[in-house]
Amino acid sequence: MKKILFYAMTAASALLCSCELFELDNYDGPGETIRGAVVDAATGNPVLTDQGSEGIRVRMTELSWGDNVEHNPDFFCRPDGTFQNTKVFKGRYNVRVDGPFIPIVREDERGVPLADESKTLDIDGVADVRFEVQPFLNVEFVGDPMVSNGRITARVRVTRGVSEAEFREKIEPMGGWDDSFLNVTDIQLFISYSSSVGYRARDERWSSKIEYTGSEFGDLLGKPVTIKSNKGQAIPSGRKVFVRAAARINYDTPRGDGTRRWNYSAPVEVLIP
DSSP states (O other), rough: OOHHHHHHHHHHHHHHHHHHHHHHOOOOOOOEEEEEEETTTTOOOOOOOSSSSSEEEEEEEOTTSSSSSOOOEEEEOOTTTTEEEEEEEEEEEEEEEEEOOOOOEEEETTTTTTEEEOOOEEESSSEEEEEEEEESSEEESOOEEEEEEEEEEEEEEEEEESOHHHHHHGGGGGOOOOOGGGGGEEEEEEEESTTTTTSSSSOOOEEEEOOTTTEEEEETTTTEEEEEOOOSSSSOTTOOEEEEEEEEEEEOOTTTTTOOOHHHHEEEEEEEE
16 A cells, blocks of 8 residues: 555656656747848948858847857858748847858968957847948859840850958968969859759759859959850740859868858849840
């Protein structure tokens, strides 16, 4: 009888503890919002990007619990260089962005800070933040893309968004400098039925690329380069597609991440006759 009473009391105690645990975990979900934009410091124009992990990465670290904390899950900008997260807990955060531009947080090989243009802010309700950066490249169409027999021909001009001298001045102190970092490695022509056309939203039947080795693209900087859609399959007549051009250099951001991110042109709508 004593054993039965003991087991009954133990079960009741466990049940009570379980209820208390559920009560302690019954917090409101995150409901604060951060909105932001990444723009060219020289022109104020948005830094156009890809929709996905090849685009501009936003990293938030909550500081409310001290300095030795893990960052929140990363998220990414929209193609127009803006971002929004509506599921943030109230608190104090450090926010940084990484993309096809001079890193805003730079350290040398020993971890000694060289520059820190990240933002620290309190998020309570809606918080707005703006990052002014130096894009590696500027990419634009020269004239309108032309269509012939279901194939698109475009002229693309690529210029440096930051001079070679300033790029080296800011990147070399981080260590591991290589002259090849400045090389333009490829131009892409992304085509899709989606207005968010890019690497993540491209139709591989029509999208195409031109690759360059070493510094061979150097003489083409600032000059129109002709690129055509894939010659394999014609784009169906009567359809509307969206076209974007992109180019990148031989430098990954953040350094060591292995992702070389493209700078993009604005999307252009093309009607296939």
